[in-house]
Amino acid sequence: MTVPRRRRGWQCVAALSISGALLLPSFVVPQGSHGHSPRLLRRASDRSDESSTLGLSVLIAGAGPAGLLLADRLLSAGCSVHIVEARQDPRSGSLEGRAYALGLGLRAQQTIRTVDDKLWETIKPSGFASERFKLHLSPKIAIDLRTPEDNNGLEPSLLIYQSDLCSAMLDHLETNFGGSGRLRISFQSRLKFLNAATGAASVQKGEQLEELPSADLVAGCDGVNSAVRSSIAAACPAFEVAQTKLPGSFKVLRFPQMPSELDPTAVHLFTGKGGTSAFIEPTARGACALINWRDGVNVQELPSLGELQDPEEARETLSSYFPAIAEAITDDAGKQFVSQKASQASTVKCNTYHFGRAVLLGDAAHSTGGVSGQGCSSAMKDSVVLAELLQREVGGAKRDTLEVLSMYSRQQVPEGHALLDLSLGPSEKAGPLRKALYNAASLAGTLLSKLGIGDPPLQTLLTTSLTPFSDIRRDRDFFFGEFPQQEEFDSMIERASTPS
Incomplete structure (x- = not known):
C-alpha cells in the first residue's frame, strides 16, 4: 500500500522507501490480470525482427543501472557509446552515492533479462533473495506482511547494494564490448556543457576539459539533479520541471x-x-x-x-x-x-522527456523520492523502451532519431506522472473525503489480500506486475481525480518539446 509520508503506524511501509533504495519483497501476481507490451519487454532471443546495426553515436550521462542497461542494449544494436560518470568506478570500493540497497522485483528482473539471461545470472550472486517482510510495532510485537507461502512460485525479489549491481553490469559491459572499440567509460568526469539541440558537449575531469564530438543522442541518466535536464531547461523555454523536496532526512x-x-x-x-x-x-x-x-x-x-x-x-x-x-x-x-552527509529525497515531474537530441531517463525524468520503491525498476524500463524504439524505428529505417525521442516521451511521460501520483497518494485537490476513503480502501485491501479475498493491493501491483502504471492510476480515478488521456499528454509533449 502506498500512502502519504505523513501517515504514521504500519501504513508507513511504502512511504519509508527512499530514493528507490527499498523494494518490498514479491507478492502474488494474479494470473491473467496484468498486461504489458510484449514488443517493449522482449528478451534478446526474441528480437529477430529488429535491425542489429543502428550505428548511432550515443553519450550517456550517468553510470547507474539505467545508464548501464541502456549502454548494453545500444552496444548490442551496433551503437558507439561513451558513458560519463561523476562518481568513481564502484569496483574500486568507493560507495559514493551507491551505499544503499535496492530491491529488484519482477519489473526490474524483466528489463535486465531483455539483455540476456547471462546478465541476470551475473547479477544474482551479488544479491540476497528475500520473501519475508516484518513490521515491528514495538519491541515485542511484529507483523508478518510477507512470507514465503505468499510467493506462489514467483522468483523472489533480489536485495542488492547499488554498488554491487553496477559493478556486475560494468563487468558484463566490458566483457562483451571492451574490445569492440565502441565503448568508452569516463569515471570522475562531469558533463560541463551540453547543446541539447545538436548533441555537442564538453566533459570535465579535474582541471581537464574535453570537447566531445556531437552525439546523435545524449541520454540523461544522471539522477535527480540532472545536468542533461538543466541543459534542456536552458534551451527550451516551454520545458517545465517541478522538483520538490520531501520532508525528512x-x-x-x-x-x-x-x-x-x-x-x-x-x-x-x-x-x-x-x-x-x-x-x-x-x-x-x-x-x-x-x-x-x-x-x-x-x-x-x-x-x-x-x-x-x-x-x-x-x-x-x-x-x-x-x-x-x-x-x-x-x-x-x-x-x-x-x-555521512544527510540526504533528502526529492520528487521530479517533467512535461516532456526530450528536446533536440537529448532525452531523460529514470530520476532525471521522474523521481518519486523512493516512496514506492520503483525508482530502479522504472528507470531501467525507460532504458528498454528507448532502446527498443530506436532499434525498431531507426534501425528499421522507419523514422529518424528525433521522431523516436518524441515517441519515447509520449509513451513514458504518462508512466512517470502516474507513478508519482500512485506513490504520493491523492493530492490536496482530491479533498479530505476522497483521501480518507483512499486510505481506508488501501488498508482494507491489504488486510483482505492476506486472506486471499479481493484484488491485490496497490503495492503488490507496483512491485510484482507488468501492468503499466498509467493503467493502474486510471483504475483509481475515483480517489485521485481523472488522469489525462493519451491525446492530452501528446499535446502537452508537443508544446513542451518545440523550440520557441
Whole structure:
C-alpha cells in the first residue's frame, strides 16, 4: 500500500522507501490480470525482427543501472557509446552515492533479462533473495506482511547494494564490448556543457576539459539533479520541471551481518521515537539499514539525529532510538553515521522527456523520492523502451532519431506522472473525503489480500506486475481525480518539446 509520508503506524511501509533504495519483497501476481507490451519487454532471443546495426553515436550521462542497461542494449544494436560518470568506478570500493540497497522485483528482473539471461545470472550472486517482510510495532510485537507461502512460485525479489549491481553490469559491459572499440567509460568526469539541440558537449575531469564530438543522442541518466535536464531547461523555454523536496532526512548504515535478534532472511521495519524509522534489509554482504528522521521533532532527553557529530554520541543515540537493534549499532556504525552527509529525497515531474537530441531517463525524468520503491525498476524500463524504439524505428529505417525521442516521451511521460501520483497518494485537490476513503480502501485491501479475498493491493501491483502504471492510476480515478488521456499528454509533449 502506498500512502502519504505523513501517515504514521504500519501504513508507513511504502512511504519509508527512499530514493528507490527499498523494494518490498514479491507478492502474488494474479494470473491473467496484468498486461504489458510484449514488443517493449522482449528478451534478446526474441528480437529477430529488429535491425542489429543502428550505428548511432550515443553519450550517456550517468553510470547507474539505467545508464548501464541502456549502454548494453545500444552496444548490442551496433551503437558507439561513451558513458560519463561523476562518481568513481564502484569496483574500486568507493560507495559514493551507491551505499544503499535496492530491491529488484519482477519489473526490474524483466528489463535486465531483455539483455540476456547471462546478465541476470551475473547479477544474482551479488544479491540476497528475500520473501519475508516484518513490521515491528514495538519491541515485542511484529507483523508478518510477507512470507514465503505468499510467493506462489514467483522468483523472489533480489536485495542488492547499488554498488554491487553496477559493478556486475560494468563487468558484463566490458566483457562483451571492451574490445569492440565502441565503448568508452569516463569515471570522475562531469558533463560541463551540453547543446541539447545538436548533441555537442564538453566533459570535465579535474582541471581537464574535453570537447566531445556531437552525439546523435545524449541520454540523461544522471539522477535527480540532472545536468542533461538543466541543459534542456536552458534551451527550451516551454520545458517545465517541478522538483520538490520531501520532508525528512536519511543516512545509510552497512552492518557486517544482520542483528542476531532478527530473522536473517527478512526485511524489517522499525518505528523509533520521535517519528524516526529504521528499514533493515539482508544483503549478500551483511545488512543495510536506512535511518530516517525529521529535523525539528522534539524527543525529550535525546538529541536530534541530524545534529550528531561525535561517533560515540551517535552510537548511543541511535541505540536509544532503536533499542531492538542496539547490538548492531557498534562504534563503526557510529563512525559511518557521522561521516555521512544527510540526504533528502526529492520528487521530479517533467512535461516532456526530450528536446533536440537529448532525452531523460529514470530520476532525471521522474523521481518519486523512493516512496514506492520503483525508482530502479522504472528507470531501467525507460532504458528498454528507448532502446527498443530506436532499434525498431531507426534501425528499421522507419523514422529518424528525433521522431523516436518524441515517441519515447509520449509513451513514458504518462508512466512517470502516474507513478508519482500512485506513490504520493491523492493530492490536496482530491479533498479530505476522497483521501480518507483512499486510505481506508488501501488498508482494507491489504488486510483482505492476506486472506486471499479481493484484488491485490496497490503495492503488490507496483512491485510484482507488468501492468503499466498509467493503467493502474486510471483504475483509481475515483480517489485521485481523472488522469489525462493519451491525446492530452501528446499535446502537452508537443508544446513542451518545440523550440520557441
